[in-house]
Amino acid sequence: MRVVSAEQMRAIDAAAVARDGEIALMRAAGDAIAECASRYASDGPIVALAGAGNNGGDAFAALAALGDAHERIVYHDPAVDGTPARIDARERARAAGATLRPYPADPALLARAGLILDGLLGVNARLPLDPTTAGYVGAINAAQRPVLALDLPTGCDPTTGALAPDHVRATATIALGAPKLGSFLDPGRAATGELWLAPLAMRDADADGIGDDISVLDDRAFAALVPKRSAESDKRRSGAPLVIAGSPQFPGAAILCAGGAARAGAGYVTVAAPEGAAAALRAHLVEQVVVTYDDTNAAAATAAILDLSNHCSAIAIGPGLGLGDALGEIVRGVIAQTTLPLVIDASALFHLAKHLDILAGKRAVLTPHAGEFARLTGEGTLAPEDRLRRARAFVEKNDVVLLLKGQTTIVTERARTSLNPTGTSALATAGTGDTLTGIIATLLAQGLDPFDAARAGAYWHGRAGQLAAQLRPIGVMAGDLHGLLADAAIVRPHDPGLERIF
Numbered sequence: 001m002r003v004v005s006a007e008q009m010r011a012i013d014a015a016a017v018a019r020d021g022e023i024a025l026m027r028a029a030g031d032a033i034a035e036c037a038s039r040y041a042s043d044g045p046i047v048a049l050a051g052a053g054n055n056g057g058d059a060f061a062a063l064a065a066l067g068d069a070h071e072r073i074v075y076h077d078p079a080v081d082g083t084p085a086r087i088d089a090r091e092r093a094r095a096a097g098a099t100l101r102p103y104p105a106d107p108a109l110l111a112r113a114g115l116i117l118d119g120l121l122g123v124n125a126r127l128p129l130d131p132t133t134a135g136y137v138g139a140i141n142a143a144q145r146p147v148l149a150l151d152l153p154t155g156c157d158p159t160t161g162a163l164a165p166d167h168v169r170a171t172a173t174i175a176l177g178a179p180k181l182g183s184f185l186d187p188g189r190a191a192t193g194e195l196w197l198a199p200l201a202m203r204d205a206d207a208d209g210i211g212d213d214i215s216v217l218d219d220r221a222f223a224a225l226v227p228k229r230s231a232e233s234d235k236r237r238s239g240a241p242l243v244i245a246g247s248p249q250f251p252g253a254a255i256l257c258a259g260g261a262a263r264a265g266a267g268y269v270t271v272a273a274p275e276g277a278a279a280a281l282r283a284h285l286v287e288q289v290v291v292t293y294d295d296t297n298a299a300a301a302t303a304a305i306l307d308l309s310n311h312c313s314a315i316a317i318g319p320g321l322g323l324g325d326a327l328g329e330i331v332r333g334v335i336a337q338t339t340l341p342l343v344i345d346a347s348a349l350f351h352l353a354k355h356l357d358i359l360a361g362k363r364a365v366l367t368p369h370a371g372e373f374a375r376l377t378g379e380g381t382l383a384p385e386d387r388l389r390r391a392r393a394f395v396e397k398n399d400v401v402l403l404l405k406g407q408t409t410i411v412t413e414r415a416r417t418s419l420n421p422t423g424t425s426a427l428a429t430a431g432t433g434d435t436l437t438g439i440i441a442t443l444l445a446q447g448l449d450p451f452d453a454a455r456a457g458a459y460w461h462g463r464a465g466q467l468a469a470q471l472r473p474i475g476v477m478a479g480d481l482h483g484l485l486a487d488a489a490i491v492r493p494h495d496p497g498l499e500r501i502f
Contacts (some may be wrong), residue, residue, distance in 0.1 A: 037117065
């Protein structure tokens with residue numbers, strides 16, 4: 001699905017209004033908000049703060065649709081009528097039994113609310129907030145009650161994710177029509193809470209030709225990407241990645257990478273490692289083949305690895321290799337001379353810094369975290385709010401696929417960008433990145449192009465992490481993900497009206 005800027009959303013909304021009418025769309029939005037609100041409301045009244053625009057109209061529409069299970073109160077400016085759709089929603093809320101009160105909101109009432117609906121600004125927000133709106137935001141936050149933001153938390157820029165000093169800290173946000181960029185980008189994601197989408201029969205294509213092509217996978221799109229084994233597949237045609245990883249100091253990185261590759265469906269995983277790491281690897285890798293090379297002789301090692309790659313269909317290189325000069329020559333030699341698709345991680349990224357020219361013409365996925373990306377680019381520390389801009393600049397210059405890890409992992413190439421919605425802080429543990437590298441290597445080996453392999457791999461890895469966190473609230477380890485990849489590939493039933501994104 002498309003993730004949109006404010007400009008793109010305005011185009012999508014205008015086209016939908018022209019087709020279906022604004023009143024019908026606002027009524028559909030109210031129904032969706034009411035359904036989402038029922039998931040978060042506790043005992044106490046549902047209190048909405050309605051702004052002067054159509055975001056406020058959506059709040060009225062929600063109260064009209066909620067029914068009598070809760071007392072419903074909406075604060076608004078009685079001097080503002082707004083669009084015919086907003087007027088229709090307001091009068092339907094009144095007729096349905098909601099109580100309409102003028103601002104300012106009563107702090108005591110907010111403090112006992114079962115749920116607060118933030119309908120102040122939405123996609124047309126401009127920062128900084130005016131003092132009046134900032135005051136309303138302060139009242140919402142002071143109440144310390146569950147908050148459902150409509151479209152975006154007030155105080156979050158819909159396109160950049162920038163936050164005003166006073167911004168709503170939402171329990172959840174329901175995106176109407178399409179998810180907004182600001183809900184994914186730091187620091188806006190932290191204010192968004194859980195994110196839901198109500199598509200409202202709006203069409204992504206109505207924003208074609210406006211701004212960047214940025215998307216997010218959902219379960220159905222992910223399932224469509226993951227290759228399925230045909231009845232006549234043999235072990236090599238099922239995916240034969242070569243994992244160049246591990247060292248005497250870090251054998252575990254190779255083990256985790258190879259395990260991730262195997263559990264992602266590879267039929268034949270080969271691990272190339274220095275002789276000093278072989279005993280540890282062979283003790284743990286029963287189904288995978290371990291082949292050694294002499295890491296003190298770069299030319300011979302490079303030739304041996306390239307010869308080995310002739311029987312493989314993709315390469316994963318980097319986890320646990322180490323930072324020695326000879327290893328740098330091996331890494332760069334293999335990357336420069338292979339024609340196979342590659343996923344490049346960890347130590348290999350270290351050895352690529354100042355040598356990015358060897359990536360020219362390669363089908364490569366680079367998977368840095370923020371620190372590795374800063375070193376790779378030579379442009380200093382990566383600020384959270386600058387991640388998308390710098391990621392896009394990097395791929396424009398180097399023509400590779402970049403998977404930039406983070407709370408929202410960014411996968412981007414020159415033409416397309418995908419933001420990953422899956423994952424959990426439980427993945428913040430050693431070795432999970434090595435597992436991700438193995439997953440992507442298998443998807444490359446099975447024939448996915450680098451962009452699709454990277455975004456499908458990130459989505460799959462994140463879902464496995466979420467399952468691991470459910471089973472083990474404390475103490476998830478990277479190896480826990482391997483056995484959960486099969487379950488993480490199972491697609492949930494789809495609710496066409498309301499979809500959980502993260």
